[in-house]
Amino acid sequence: MRDMAHEIGLKESEAIHEIIKNIEEGVYRNEAVSDITFEIFEGLMDIESLPEKKKQEIEKATHIGRVSGYRFFSPIINSLKEIGGSGKSSEVVFRAIEKITVDKKESSLNKTKLKNQIERAKGHLSKYGYIYSNPIGVWNLTGKNWESGIFSSQNYNETKDKFDAQYITDEELIKRVKQSINNVVKTTQITTNIYKRNHYVTQFARRKAKGTCQLCEETAPFNDREGRPYLETHHIVWLSAGGDDSAENVVALCPNCHAKMHILNVDSDIEKLKIKAGENLTA
């Protein structure tokens, strides 16, 4: 057990070293540097386990304090779990502060400052799909798995490639594309939850939409093979977040708007769709 931890520890520091080196050598695009810390560490390692000096080194290299934001992620997630996956902002923040201030170093920090930092950290958790806020002021876990402190060497290369692909310079990208010519496609096994949908509910939303997207209100972009306007059904409160598979939670959207809801899930869009779903039932 001890040996394993030791081995993992070494890999973590190697990975960090590599990142810092790459930043210094300009492999990454400049404007992307501020996102590096979070992205690269997501699911890879627990920043809290690093020595203070290493943390500072990363912060300096990335010109941001996002490393310090990262340490709020686990307290936020755990606070939400404690209260059943969903809670008011004030309650989550209060609980998260309690968890953080257990650490002596933090107790001197001013609570308002901590509160703001937690709110900001929540923004990142939401951006990366761990939390979504709906309705305003309530935080909900989406069900996306958060594993803090787990460094897996199997997923390190995978995550790093994904990250690099987004953030390296054009020059570096071309270099790597050339290296990947004739690369064998690798496969991996994943497990996933399949949600069974009620066909009557989805058909109901489609028919009520009458060929028009319920978000942008444009006509469906094409007809399917049967000549029916192509719209996709969407659960306003996602099934993965505990949403109901019922008519008041389902709308019909064009593929663009459907993608928008899954990528941005903007509050104003959510509100509009709730009204539309309600109209489906009454009109």
Ligand SMILES: [Zn+2]
């Ligand atoms: Zn649309």
Ligand SMILES: [Zn+2]
């Ligand atoms: Zn959807």
